[in-house]
Amino acid sequence: MKKFLLFLLIALVYLAHQDIWNWKSAEPLFLGFLPVGLAYHAGFSVLCAALMAVLVKVAWPAHLEAQENNGEDAGGVGQSSSVPMETPLPGSLPASRVEEKAEISGS
């Protein structure tokens, strides 16, 4: 039910994008200079941010976060992750075998 309601919400926001009732109108001018068609879509942009906040709050894929709690490093830029080192650039020590190759099945 929750999934259905969320997808319905997304669909309604999507439909709200097609504001045919504003198509031929310039007035009223919001703030004295923004045509209604432009002001409406500025408001729509804010609505999209609100929609995403709702999705983050109630539909965040928490199961994906379990991976990073499984001993992964959570540093900022400049710190390495716990992913094994890939093939190094020239001049460095020889790398261990790239794990990705082992997982790709040949055809």
Place this chain on the structure above:
Amino acid sequence: MIPVVVIFIYLAVIAVIGGIACKRGKNNTEDFFLASRSIGPMIFFLSLFATNMTAFAILGSSGQAYRRGIGIYGMMASSSCLVIPLTIFFIGTRLWALGKKFGHQTQVSFFRDRWECNHIGTAIFALSAAMLVPYMIISIMGGGTVLAGISVNPDTHRPLIPYALGCATVAVVVTANVFFGGMRGAVWVNIFQTTLFLCFGLVAVAVISHALPQSFGHYISQLAGDEKSRFLVTREKLPPEAFWSYTLIPLSSIMFPHMAMMCFSANRVGAFKRTVIAYPIAIMVIWLPCVFLGVLGFAALGKIPDPDSVLLRLLHDYSPAWLAGILGAGIISAVMGSDAHQVLAMSTMFTKDVFTHYGGGEKFGERRAVHFARGFIVVVTVIAYFVALQLKEKQGIFEIAVRYAFSGFAAMSPVMVAALFWKRSTKWGALAATLFVAGFLVWTALMQSTHKAGDVLWQIGAGQDALKVFFLNPTGDVAFCNGYMTVVPMVAGSILCVLLFSLATPPPSRATIDKYFDLTPVPRAA
């Protein structure tokens, strides 16, 4: 002269940041291509946003608003505000998880493993590379336009930095930054660039409003009151079919190789939370002022020969020289931010998906692999540069973007959705969709080059009730069913190809399905 000096100071700052990033880098390809998957939340948002903002977002949007009015914001920007964050939320997070778990660095490596087939990855690589080059061209053209526009000598009315030199400057600075700094260099530069161009729009509006002889409201009312210009402040000349069709174009965003690689580079999935919420606001902060100023430019400047330079003209006429330079640097930031990631994506794709995958790394060694990757980038950049020179007078930035790169990548999104969410999808479905998209793009280009506006390519029925299935619209673009953009049949056809060919062919192995649809944490082998 002052704006040129400001911009070159900006370029020097970029070079310094790139140089620092180079020194902090580690000697391995995962650090070079993905910054060791260590990018934190705020930097991730700033960099992801910079990756997606190009000359198109500033110069193209204002130029199109000058030509077609406020509807450009609703058609492009607000649809992106909805679709792009949704794709990052649903697709980007899952891509991140699979990249973290299995070590994927590119979309192609993911597709190959997911469908147990090397050649599907090669096909997707070829199509992605072919579609990425036009996107690179947009960036280079944008850079050339900005530098030429902002360096106009008031006495001779000629640019101090000709278009060709401007294009070359952007290409060289970006390529050097990426070559020496890799993903880390690109991301650190993005922090500076994104901050600059996020501030650009509001500052431009504030400064120009102060300098204009009349108020904003006066100019807009003037446009609204004149029958000939009223369409600029309404959407009465914008077909609703095209307006709706455009909501499919932002599906291209997550399919751009450089966007997918940014998703792989986040240090945690939580980095996506702030990004998806802030993204619509950031788009509004950039696009709303640019579109508004584009429309205002029509009222304030009248007819100008090159609508894509309307923003530069307004800056030139209504802002002090040093501020015009900073604002010009803001435009250049948007241009170069995305170009750096496109260049890096091309390098990563070639190195990982072609050269290393087909044994080049083992045969020629790591040093040669890096040399080939860099050589590949130089060749592609040089080709993109010369195409940018050739197309300067022929097509606007906007038309190039829409015609090829955006539609093609948008039509590839069903392939990604199928890979992530549909267990029954097969390599044949993916291959069929890829070939369909490639063929459709070639066909579109052929039709547009051999026919003229108004020509009907295929119609059902006759007379006024005839359904024009494919025809060339007044701007010379192929259109579908009385006015929809070709992205509609392309996405629909891609979905059908994935569905039909997948159901008609054997599914992937149970082991692969379990691997990709069981996202409980599995410790990676040492």
